[in-house]
Amino acid sequence: MTTGVTASAPIRVWTRLPVAARIAVVYIAARVVTTGFFAVAAALSTPASRYGVSPSLTDLAIGWDAQWYWLVAVSGYPSELPLAAGGHVAENAWAFMPLYAWLSAAVGTLMGSWGAGAVTVSLLSGYGACVVLHGLLRERIGASAAMWAVVLFACGPLAALFQVGYAEALFLLLLFVALRCVQRRRWGWLYLLVPAMGFTRPGILAFALFLGLYGIHRFLRRRGDALPVRERVHIVALGALATLVGFSWQVVAGIVTGDPGAYLATELAWRRSWTGDSEGGFIPGDGWVQAAGFWFTQWGLGAWAGSAALVLLIVGIACALIFVPQVKMLGVEVRLWSASYLVYLLLVFFPQSSVFRLLVPVSPLWGALVVPRSRAWRAGVLALSLLGQWWWIYNMYGLGNAYWQIP
Template identity: 25%
Template sequence: MAKLHVAERASVPQGHGVGTSTPTAVPERAGGAARRVRLPFGRRLLPGAAPALALFLSIRLAGIGAIALANHLDRHALLKGLATSWDSRWYLHIAEHGYGTRVHVLATTGAVQRDWAFFPLYPGLIRAVHTVLPVSWNVVALLVAWSAAVVAAYGIYAIGHDVYGRAVATALVGVWAALPHAVVLDIAYTESLLTALAAWSLYAVMTGRWMWAGVLAALAGLARPTGFAVAAAVAAVAVREIVVRRGRVPPALWIGTAIAPLGWAGFVLWVGHRTGDLLDGYFKVQHAWDSRFDFGAGSVRFLKALLLYGGRVVYPLALVLVVAAVVLFCLLCFDRAPLALIVYAGMLVLITVGGSGPYASKPRFLVPAFPLLFPIALAFARSWRVRPKHVLLIGTVLAVLSLAYGSYLLTASRTPL
């Protein structure tokens, strides 16, 4: 079934779930239908994309303003806070000096934390741009992260527009920009880069562009440890297409699917080679950072400690946000979202819930899981048709709370982001 035109999907149908307004037509042609679909990188943006991107930029620029105000009150430099917070220092060091040049020994456990735990795409881009632009490393790191955030917002809009049309796509971008931990989009972190690559890879899968999907998924695998979720989504849709079409799929599907996991697997094996343990070396490096998949044992311990001893606001809120992510994923599945989005979001939720590490950082890991926001975007878009003033008020309040909490996380919480 051909995809409906934008005019035919301008209003959000009542009583349907994610992906049902287009009778799942988008994923069904992923195996290579006769009609060629181009990625929207041409001279013109997708219809309605400009207002959505303006909304995103206004929220995130306001976020930077809130951080600037908080830093001014604390007499701290804005640029230093944005570019050298927590993990940002490691990325900048790798960009400037390369791998194997920095270690940190934990005084409490004696664990040796190495820079091999950080994936190479972001520091590689910083180094590449720094060779061209005569500006400081800090400025380059922020330029790369901010540019990726804008590309990610457009990719999220493209997916929302393809599945449901302008209204939901705009709401989706706005909700993503106003997440409680969206402050990571303003600083020198990798969430924006992963989201950009994931969004466009998933869009390529949903529109049958398998070579694009594979290359972008491979790059996503070089951006963050959770980047392999993109390759998993590509593989899941490919398997479905192969089964449905009984193996009669274009060669690009096989090639793109084979390319998708190469970035993540290549770096993991490279770290293993450097450590002398090809298959397990990378995971040992991550273990020193208390980062491993323990099937939720760490989450259970955290919950027990939180109930017994309490904690600062970041900890109970982190728990609420993780639980909300699980609920939103269930809604995404019930609403029959495209398979690529379900697999990608599901992998990120599984890693977040089942992984160890600082619990306060878990909501940050979910920032790239934008498909989880579809149910919220649908609610906003439907309400806008009836009570636009109410929606505007609620959205403004949520954005203000997000900016306030984000500036608190970055300047006052003293909790690893």
Template identity: 35%
Template structure:
């Protein structure tokens, strides 16, 4: 037990302290500011807001209401409205998280505003420990703690304790990457399939798995005897699972509704939907805003590319670098230009390694700690803005809100 506390205690302490800080941010910004969000056009409401607002109201607002609906009522029997046109339904939200909440609600007899944020908080703790273990095995303990600190101070990190799927998705992604790093391919299939029931991102793991095979398996053998081997059956099975998991919820949604295209149908009713990755919503947004939009998009893409090059110099391995490269590219191709991108990028955690000095540079521990502390303070300041302007709705005159 002592050994476990010594190894994982600092990472867990960072998580708990930053979560308490997030609670203070929510409590400080919510009284007198949250209005009845049911009045927002297109806002789906299950549990009415409490005025003055409390912590549970804030942490179960926005898309959390869809998960509340699923946990309480299950899924609808159609993705179309009475007029036959696609409509926004809970079929757009994957089932693993709300079903876990539903199970715990049945066991504990507690309500959604208590069970869901608590579950997210606990899963988030497990996710941070997995990220720490993964990063420590890839780069070393010092860099792993720095990465965990930056992750926990990321502007959207309070979502770890909201009724959203970021905590669960991070746990499953981190677990899959850790098992791939350890070459436990059969075991890695489990988190990959569960990820397919959590978020529509399991496909992103396919190129990461392919990169892992080339760097860890094929290239060393090619250098040794000049031949490129076939991937082992277990690795091929894992690659296939990452692709197949992408269609799991599509098939289940079709079975629930009797409409084979139910998931895609309901997605058409959501802003920013695109039927092709070759027509990403971000390009359309840049086109609408003119030259300024293209400049902003170019700066963002080039800046991230620079971070990827810097990350490659840290030699984190194909698993972390591959995920840091492919996941944001996938988000750029498939999601709309909304403020939600901030929380989506929470899962791009390996990029934090590009922001801290590498051990091979001979930097002192004090220098690294000072730099990480400065970055964390900047992140916490941005976190305050994220909570006060985006998470806690302040009405049409006082907050931006998630589009």
């Protein structure tokens, strides 16, 4: 009898904790594990790595894209676009939105360095995103499954982004709050969230598409779910605002540099590192076609195999979002957002190793992996997630010396 009571005591204590406190415990434990992975990867780092031998955790946290955000914070944006040897626009700071960089600088003034501020913003944003994700899923799949989705999110293959100088964690927090506002039909906050998302990282045009699809969905179902005029006005106005914000950075870059195509040319500079094409301009969807040919040729399979794989990938994802019962349980907001964001990536992105990082905005889909599932299944998914996290950290930070090892 005593053994039974003792065994259940921790469970009773756990269930009595507020949800935010339980999520904090999960999140802190996950960050300890991630820090351990970073420490081991640093110890295994070789002279061939971009970080050198035995880099510090600080070196890893403010490496790669974090250096661009730091440059934005301390130097701003160039008024004259730098040119590469081939005469085309070189990689430069215009590819990185300012909000995360500036917020990190503001926090960093209190903590002694930009890097400390950046990691703090990422850590706190990641925790906030976990809390909001739980609320976003709880009413759809239940509290227990929602907590498991948070566990997988906090421990996922890309969870290292919660403690490095990247803007993803802040964007996820803003995005999840925005989706929660749509879910609860609280439109006022979105007039602040949309610009904030738009100036944190690229992706707000996907939210504009999401609002359009959501408005169509609500209109078609208006007999069973009333769509008052006030809500119609908000949806249209917010969709227009998201579209305006989505193109505004191109306008800003054009005004400052005097080159209307400054932003797109800057984004294409990264793609040319892979394709070597210094003449081609931006064509929606062309990046995936180019990448399919590039990667499958690298693997010795031919460009035709890449095109076939791309078609199968698109069809498979579409079927999953439409027909898989576990995905349907997550609610129309999560499904429409996921579809919109994937369409956005299909139109603008050139797939390479960063594709894993760029997929984190569809993280609410973690909920589909935990309902209705056994504890053994969930534990297995968690183990695979942690294994994937170690693989990503070791390759992108510990090794980090090949073209496919860019975080």
